[in-house]
Amino acid sequence: MKTNAYRVLRLSYNANSSEIHKAAAGMRRATVLGLEVSTESDVPVLGEIPRTEVSIRTAVGRLGNPVQRLGDRLFWFHLAPQPQESEAPAEPAPVLRRKPNETARRHDEALRGLFAAFDAGLDDAGVAVWVRALRRWHKVVSEDQYWALTLSIEVEGAFEPAALPSEITALRDEAVGLAAEPLVAAARDALAREEIAAARRIMMAFGQLLDTGRWATTAQQETASLAAERVRALCRAFHEEYSRSSVNPRVDCEDGAAEKNKKSCDIALRRFRSELLPALDRVLRIVPSDHEVAEQSREEAALCLREIAEDYTWADDRITFEKLLEEALRMAPSGTLGAIRIECQLAPIREKAAAPAARRIRTLCRTYHLEHSSRVDRKRGDANHRNKTACDAALARFRSEIMPAVDEVLRLVDSDHEIAQQSRVPAAHCLREIAEDYAWADDFITCAQLLEEASKLASGTTGAVGIERQLIRMREASVKQQGAIWIDRQLKRMRAAPIKQRGAIRIERQLIETRGASVEQRAVGVPITSLPPLRTIKWIAATAIVGLILAIAITSSQSSSSASRPSTILVDDSATSPSRMPATSSGDEPAARSDPAPGTSSRYIAKDDASRSELADLNAQIESGRSQLEALQRQLTPVSAEVKVLDARMQTLSSELASLKAQQEAGVEIDLVEANAKVDEHNALLQERRALFAANKVDLQTRADLEQQDSILVHKYNALLRSTR
Numbered sequence: 001m002k003t004n005a006y007r008v009l010r011l012s013y014n015a016n017s018s019e020i021h022k023a024a025a026g027m028r029r030a031t032v033l034g035l036e037v038s039t040e041s042d043v044p045v046l047g048e049i050p051r052t053e054v055s056i057r058t059a060v061g062r063l064g065n066p067v068q069r070l071g072d073r074l075f076w077f078h079l080a081p082q083p084q085e086s087e088a089p090a091e092p093a094p095v096l097r098r099k100p101n102e103t104a105r106r107h108d109e110a111l112r113g114l115f116a117a118f119d120a121g122l123d124d125a126g127v128a129v130w131v132r133a134l135r136r137w138h139k140v141v142s143e144d145q146y147w148a149l150t151l152s153i154e155v156e157g158a159f160e161p162a163a164l165p166s167e168i169t170a171l172r173d174e175a176v177g178l179a180a181e182p183l184v185a186a187a188r189d190a191l192a193r194e195e196i197a198a199a200r201r202i203m204m205a206f207g208q209l210l211d212t213g214r215w216a217t218t219a220q221q222e223t224a225s226l227a228a229e230r231v232r233a234l235c236r237a238f239h240e241e242y243s244r245s246s247v248n249p250r251v252d253c254e255d256g257a258a259e260k261n262k263k264s265c266d267i268a269l270r271r272f273r274s275e276l277l278p279a280l281d282r283v284l285r286i287v288p289s290d291h292e293v294a295e296q297s298r299e300e301a302a303l304c305l306r307e308i309a310e311d312y313t314w315a316d317d318r319i320t321f322e323k324l325l326e327e328a329l330r331m332a333p334s335g336t337l338g339a340i341r342i343e344c345q346l347a348p349i350r351e352k353a354a355a356p357a358a359r360r361i362r363t364l365c366r367t368y369h370l371e372h373s374s375r376v377d378r379k380r381g382d383a384n385h386r387n388k389t390a391c392d393a394a395l396a397r398f399r400s401e402i403m404p405a406v407d408e409v410l411r412l413v414d415s416d417h418e419i420a421q422q423s424r425v426p427a428a429h430c431l432r433e434i435a436e437d438y439a440w441a442d443d444f445i446t447c448a449q450l451l452e453e454a455s456k457l458a459s460g461t462t463g464a465v466g467i468e469r470q471l472i473r474m475r476e477a478s479v480k481q482q483g484a485i486w487i488d489r490q491l492k493r494m495r496a497a498p499i500k501q502r503g504a505i506r507i508e509r510q511l512i513e514t515r516g517a518s519v520e521q522r523a524v525g526v527p528i529t530s531l532p533p534l535r536t537i538k539w540i541a542a543t544a545i546v547g548l549i550l551a552i553a554i555t556s557s558q559s560s561s562s563a564s565r566p567s568t569i570l571v572d573d574s575a576t577s578p579s580r581m582p583a584t585s586s587g588d589e590p591a592a593r594s595d596p597a598p599g600t601s602s603r604y605i606a607k608d609d610a611s612r613s614e615l616a617d618l619n620a621q622i623e624s625g626r627s628q629l630e631a632l633q634r635q636l637t638p639v640s641a642e643v644k645v646l647d648a649r650m651q652t653l654s655s656e657l658a659s660l661k662a663q664q665e666a667g668v669e670i671d672l673v674e675a676n677a678k679v680d681e682h683n684a685l686l687q688e689r690r691a692l693f694a695a696n697k698v699d700l701q702t703r704a705d706l707e708q709q710d711s712i713l714v715h716k717y718n719a720l721l722r723s724t725r
Contacts, residue, residue, distance in 0.1 A: 005059035005068070006076040008049055013078035013104070016157040024060050027051060046115065066163035070171050071178070073150070074141075077111060078104035103145045110140045114179055122186055122198040127205050130183050134176060136669065138212040141175040177215030187223045191286075199227065199286045207288065224293035227286045230279045231297045235304045238272070262315035268308050269324075276301055295333040302332035306342055322349055351419060354412040358423045361405045365426040368394065368402075369433065376437045387441035394434050395450070402427050406457075421461050428458035432467055611724050618717045622710065629706045632699060639696050646689045653682040 006013070009023045029035075031051055049055075062068040113133035120126035140146055147168060154163050183202060190198040206220040280301045287294040309324035325346050332339035375390040409423040435450035451471040458464040660675050693700070 003055070003058070004076055005062040005072045007043065007046070008051060008055055008059040009063075013073060013076060014153045014157070017159050020060065020063050024056055027056050028053065031056070043115065046118075064159075066159070066161055067167055067171075069159065070150070070154075070163050070167060073153075074171065074175060075111065075178075077108050101149070103140075103143065103149055107140050107146060110136045113137070118182060122190065122195075122201065124201065127201045130180075131205050131208055132669065134180055134183075134209055134212060135667075137179050138176045138209075139667070141172060147172055173213070174215070176213045177218075180209075180215060180219065184219045184223070187219070188226060191223070191226055196282060196285050199223070203286055203288070220291075221293070224283075224287045224291055228283045228293050228297045231276065231283055231300060234276045234279055235300045238268070238276070238304050239307070258314070258316040261311065262317060265308060265311045265315050265317075265320075268311070272305060272308060276304060295336065299332050299336045299338040302328040302342065303338045305331065306338075306345070322346075325349070347413075350412040351417075354409045354417075354419045354423075357405050357409045357412075358419050361402060361409070361423045362426050364402050364405065365430040368398070368430055372397075372434075372437075376440050384440075384442050387437065388443060391434060391437045391441055391443070391446075394437065398431060398434060402430060416460060424457055425461050428454045428461075428464070428467065431457065611720065614720060615717065618713055618720070622713045622717065625706050625710050625713065629703065629710065632703050632706065636696065636699055636703065639692060643689060643692060646685050646692075650682055650685050650689070653678050653685070657682065 005011070006015070009020065009027055011020060011023055015023070031053070062072060110133070113136050117126075117130045117133040120129040151165070151168060154168075183205070187199055187202040187206075190196075190202065203220060203223055206216050206223070209216040210220075280297055283297045284294055287297075305324055305328040309321050309328060312318075312321040312324065325342060329339060329342045329346060332342060372390065372394040375394075376387050406423055406427050409420055413420050415424070431450055431454040435447045435454060438444075438447040438450065448471065451467060455464055455467045455471055458467055657675065657678055660670050660678075664670050
């Protein structure tokens with residue numbers, strides 16, 4: 001940029017060959033006469049321009065070379081910036097022959113963004129400026145219109161020699177990489193100065209710009225390799241200095257040298273932890289963990305630690321050998337060649353360690369079978385509680401003794417290993433026995449759960465087949481028992497409410513009496529002294545039916561009879577509307593009257609009076625509750641209106657934010673300040689909405705309770721009314 005030929009000669013983007021030579025001659029005269037001054041068109045932010053005879057001649061030479069001319073034109077303005085206040089040069093800059101079009105304007109804006117990034121720094125904000133500038137530059141240089149403009153200027157400029165189409169294509173491929181060279185250089189400089197945070201930010205920026213061309217992948221790879229160079233050098237030094245094949249090997253392979261070897265191995269291990277591990281940590285702080293260079297560094301460090309571990313075998317320290325191999329395996333990336341080599345070396349060690357644990361599992365399972373199988377009473381009777389206690393003790397022992405041993409085996413070897421299967425199968429059968437014992441405690445739910453666990457434990461083995469068959473049967477029994485437990489809980493809640501229970505019994509007794517009184521009234525024509533409002537008559541019938549159901553349920557729960565109960569109750573559809581009274585028969589005429597039995601008239605009238613009293617009480621409760629509900633609804637109406645306004649505004653903001661997100665994902669640059677402002681506004685509205693609900697929480701809950709109470713009372717009213725017809 002500092003020696004750009006168009007900048008040195010103050011030329012516009014589309015200057016032709018003759019204008020170039022004319023500008024160079026004028027610049028020489030101004031320099032000789034001392035009339036040359038710096039102006040805003042020189043873009044001082046890019047540094048001072050050394051306008052000497054040599055620099056002017058060099059600029060003319062660059063513009064005569066097609067490749068250099070294309071590069072200098074790419075990184076200069078289509079219309080050179082004009083000074084606001086400056087002395088006129090000896091020869092004014094040539095006037096443009098055409099008006100700059102939209103493509104050229106976008107190019108100039110993107111170029112200004114690159115110039116602004118030069119001074120942005122390498123903190124989070126500065127790197128973000130670089131990312132935005134390079135993305136905008138990539139968008140410009142990816143457009144065919146821009147390169148068509150470049151080709152037309154090249155043709156019209158009468159340059160000799162003219163640029164070839166292949167040279168323009170090559171520049172197009174390298175355009176973003178050339179613009180990013182200052183950022184790549186900044187990454188190398190940050191590594192040299194041990195500025196880890198800055199280097200990591202630049203590496204992340206390269207990752208964000210991978211879709212702008214191959215340059216980003218290359219830059220990321222070069223920077224990562226430079227960061228990992230110290231790890232590779234240390235690993236080579238360890239191998240050359242301490243290998244048994246080196247001139248001065250770390251270990252002595254002669255007998256009786258264990259103590260000497262132990263000291264040498266300890267020194268090597270301390271050096272590994274003090275030098276190589278910090279270097280590896282430095283790489284992982286700069287390079288993403290899933291990057292190829294990061295995985296290579298981890299693998300090389302793991303293999304280095306593996307060599308140190310092997311040397312401990314010559315010091316007769318098998319424990320440290322195994323620990324270091326485990327550490328090396330955790331360090332090596334999964335699936336790499338180094339990890340596979342370490343796993344193969346660890347396999348016989350792990351098998352040897354897992355074998356005693358597998359034998360202990362088989363011994364524990366045999367012990368359980370002998371000790372606990374006789375503690376379960378397998379006769380039908382009242383042994384459920386004793387069996388449940390014995391099963392709980394057996395399960396606790398299984399989880400505290402057998403399962404830890406199984407976990408230890410599975411930690412050492414794969415689940416499909418022969419030793420693992422020899423451990424999983426007896427443990428699964430032991431758990432299956434415990435599950436079967438729970439069936440003798442009438443706990444089919446726990447039985448099914450333990451069979452599920454045993455099936456997973458024995459998965460992939462022959463023992464899983466029998467467990468699966470038994471599990472299918474126990475699932476059905478578990479579902480039935482869960483249903484029975486739910487019914488029992490409902491009955492317990494009903495028994496815990498004696499007032500409701502007595503009310504149900506009283507409703508049932510009044511229902512019987514009311515039926516007789518209604519027949520007597522229709523037969524002898526006794527006048528009705530009081531009648532509830534028409535809108536509540538239909539509600540009475542449902543209450544009586546509910547009361548009768550409660551009474552039947554309570555009676556059935558207290559009886560050991562196995563008689564079946566009706567599963568459904570059919571209710572007249574017209575009962576859903578409390579404001580209408582159903583017809584008493586299919587026509588307009590009342591139902592036929594029945595003659596009462598002798599001696600029942602006075603008893604029926606008394607029962608009818610009790611029913612009317614019950615209906616009047618229910619009606620009064622319904623009217624009172626609805627009055628409270630209406631008052632509360634009027635109080636909450638402004639709150640509901642305010643919530644609707646907030647919801648409408650939040651929905652509008654959500655739509656706008658979704659549109660902005662779609663634009664950003666499509667590569668369109670958005671105004672982040674505006675987007676963040678919309679997010680803040682949306683969150684503020686959400687907080688206001690939550691505050692409204694919190695402030696009116698008590699009233700909202702009261703309204704819900706009143707609505708539920710109204711529904712229950714209406715149902716009771718309708719039930720009682722239906723029973724009197």
